[in-house]
Amino acid sequence: xxxxxxxxxxxxxxxxxxxxxxxxxxxxxxxxxxxxxxxxxxxxxxxxxxxxxxxxxxxxxxxxxxxxxxxxxxxxxxxxxxxxxxxxxxxxxxxxxxxxxxxxxxxxxxxxxxxxxxxxxxxxxxxxxxxxxxxxxxxxxxxxxxxxxxxxxxxxxxxxxxxxxxxxxxxxxxxxxxxxxxxxxxxxxxxxxxxxxxxxxxxxxxxxxxxxxxxxxxxxxxxxxxxxxxxxxxxxxxxx
Amino acid sequence: xxxxxxxxxxxxxxxxxxxxxxxxxxxxxxxxxxxxxxxxxxxxxxxxxxxxxxxxxxxxxxxxxxxxxxxxxxxxxxxxxxxxxxxxxxxxxxxxxxxxxxxxxxxxxxxxxxxxxxxxxxxxxxxxxxxxxxxxxxxxxxxxxxxxxxxxxxxxxxxxxxxxxxxxxxxxxxxxxxxxxxxxxxxxxxxxxxxxxxxxxxxxxxxxxxxxxxxxxxxxxxxxxxxxxxxxxxxxxxxxxxxxxxxxxxxxxxxxxxxxxxxxxxxxxxxxxxxxxxxxxxxxxxxxxxxxxxxxxxxxxxxxxxxxxxxxxxxxx
Numbered sequence: 001x002x003x004x005x006x007x008x009x010x011x012x013x014x015x016x017x018x019x020x021x022x023x024x025x026x027x028x029x030x031x032x033x034x035x036x037x038x039x040x041x042x043x044x045x046x047x048x049x050x051x052x053x054x055x056x057x058x059x060x061x062x063x064x065x066x067x068x069x070x071x072x073x074x075x076x077x078x079x080x081x082x083x084x085x086x087x088x089x090x091x092x093x094x095x096x097x098x099x100x101x102x103x104x105x106x107x108x109x110x111x112x113x114x115x116x117x118x119x120x121x122x123x124x125x126x127x128x129x130x131x132x133x134x135x136x137x138x139x140x141x142x143x144x145x146x147x148x149x150x151x152x153x154x155x156x157x158x159x160x161x162x163x164x165x166x167x168x169x170x171x172x173x174x175x176x177x178x179x180x181x182x183x184x185x186x187x188x189x190x191x192x193x194x195x196x197x198x199x200x201x202x203x204x205x206x207x208x209x210x211x212x213x214x215x216x217x218x219x220x221x222x223x224x225x226x227x228x229x230x231x232x233x234x235x236x237x238x239x240x
Numbered sequence: 241x242x243x244x245x246x247x248x249x250x251x252x253x254x255x256x257x258x259x260x261x262x263x264x265x266x267x268x269x270x271x272x273x274x275x276x277x278x279x280x281x282x283x284x285x286x287x288x289x290x291x292x293x294x295x296x297x298x299x300x301x302x303x304x305x306x307x308x309x310x311x312x313x314x315x316x317x318x319x320x321x322x323x324x325x326x327x328x329x330x331x332x333x334x335x336x337x338x339x340x341x342x343x344x345x346x347x348x349x350x351x352x353x354x355x356x357x358x359x360x361x362x363x364x365x366x367x368x369x370x371x372x373x374x375x376x377x378x379x380x381x382x383x384x385x386x387x388x389x390x391x392x393x394x395x396x397x398x399x400x401x402x403x404x405x406x407x408x409x410x411x412x413x414x415x416x417x418x419x420x421x422x423x424x425x426x427x428x429x430x431x432x433x434x435x436x437x438x439x440x441x442x443x444x445x446x447x448x449x450x451x452x453x454x455x456x457x458x459x460x461x462x463x464x465x466x467x468x469x470x471x472x473x474x475x476x477x478x479x480x481x482x483x484x485x486x487x488x489x490x491x492x493x494x495x496x497x498x499x500x501x502x503x504x505x506x507x508x509x510x511x512x513x514x515x516x517x518x519x520x521x522x523x524x525x526x527x528x529x530x531x532x533x534x535x536x537x538x539x540x541x542x543x544x545x546x547x548x549x550x551x552x553x554x555x556x557x
Contacts, residue, residue: 007507008475008507009422009423009425009479009510010535010536010539011477012478021472033265046270048264049265049475050474051472052472054475057261060536061536061540064536131499133499134267134473134498135375135497136263136267140473197366201268202263206265
């Protein structure tokens with residue numbers, strides 16, 4: 001694979017691993033992140049992995065960009081023989097429809113399906129976490145079944161509660177914090193994607209898979225209670 | 241423990257430090273001081289740790305009462321700082337006594353003032369930083385802007401009181417019209433030659449839709465190549481200039497989202513983010529392209545300012 005090195009001003013460098021969205025290219029991005037973190041380079045302040053790029057933030061008064069490029073190139077040589085850690089599947093409970101998923105009827109109608117069929121399709125296959133961004137804890141997911149793809153709402157809602165699960169065109173996602181948004185909301189999860197006072201603060205990492213599963217109102221209440229008391233354990237399995 | 245009490249908050253006053261690093265991969269913005277240069281100087285003037293938390297006041301300053309003797313330094317925008325009605329110098333260590341009141345008469349230049357206290361503000365850090373990130377309601381004091389009646393605890397001063405000041409010629413001028421230097425961005429090839437010409441040769445105005453997240457500018461439309469305004473969502477760094485389909489540039493600032501989907505035409509250099517952070521709606525700017533080596537030299541020159549500042553002038557206890 002050919003990597004491209006592009007400055008993002010004088011405080012970050014972009015290492016571009018490809019020009020499209022693919023799990024293969026994203027694997028290269030994650031390998032680069034792990035490899036460069038291992039190097040513990042003085043002057044690097046942060047990393048932002050995305051679909052097809054790794055952004056490396058640095059302090060240019062501490063390390064010259066040429067030195068940085070030399071390190072990037074020597075680390076890149078190791079990628080082919082590197083193994084990524086085993087991927088986790090994170091099982092996310094969702095209460096579909098009703099007041100928590102006001103757009104479920106619309107998504108069903110738009111796709112000529114019943115509400116139960118939409119739920120069945122949405123919760124049947126795992127989605128890949130390509131990256132996080134946009135708001136703290138928001139996952140860009142790939143792999144939603146396109147039979148439930150639905151355009152965004154024409155007028156975005158001003159407030160969508162945290163935990164809301166939605167569909168926008170061919171993508172699905174979860175709102176980690178209350179925010180405005182135009183996604184078709186089909187349900188809500190009681191688990192928290194972002195807990196600033198806990199370790200780890202975020203539920204997902206890039207490279208994980210999300211498996212939604214439907215819960216009843218009673219189960220939702222029970223899980224909410226456990227989450228509030230800090231005892232709910234999100235189920236994690238290994239990707240097979 | 242010493243503290244400061246907020247008598248009135250001003251338009252938007254928040255606790256900020258050097259920023260929240262290490263969590264951008266989870267979509268957590270860095271936040272921190274908008275004008276990093278002025279923020280760092282304020283701490284240096286007081287002998288504070290480099291990452292100590294201070295106040296960032298926007299457009300209008302707060303009124304603050306001190307519960308104990310301490311030191312204070314005001315840097316950045318000139319909002320006419322005074323203690324008990326007696327005007328005080330910017331960019332200088334000032335000793336205040338119990339009961340003294342720090343106030344501001346009104347904005348004279350710039351947009352954001354930094355108010356540091358000896359020992360720094362010691363609200364509980366969240367994810368390694370005391371910076372306030374308003375959109376998620378975390379950091380600072382209860383994740384929000386300051387209000388009348390708030391009390392902020394101060395840390396132990398790191399050294400005996402020393403008076404320091406920074407020569408005026410080392411402080412940038414906050415004009416209403418600036419040249420802002422940039423490095424070409426990763427999607428420069430997504431723009432028509434004419435679009436790049438607009439970007440680098442015409443004037444852009446700071447609009448009212450500018451805040452800690454980003455500065456939205458208006459001016460001559462920057463034309464993309466057909467269908468090239470959108471990109472696969474990717475990282476954004478401090479000062480990234482995005483151009484959405486409407487051709488009007490947005491410069492991403494301290495509370496920027498970590499990733500975005502618009503073509504990145506350029507990046508404002510670190511040294512000039514200081515100038516931009518002090519610009520107000522209605523101010524105008526021109527972008528100018530420079531090299532990475534030149535940008536680095538400007539950062540190293542800034543180190544020189546710090547050293548001059550650190551050497552101090554007189555010791556006093």
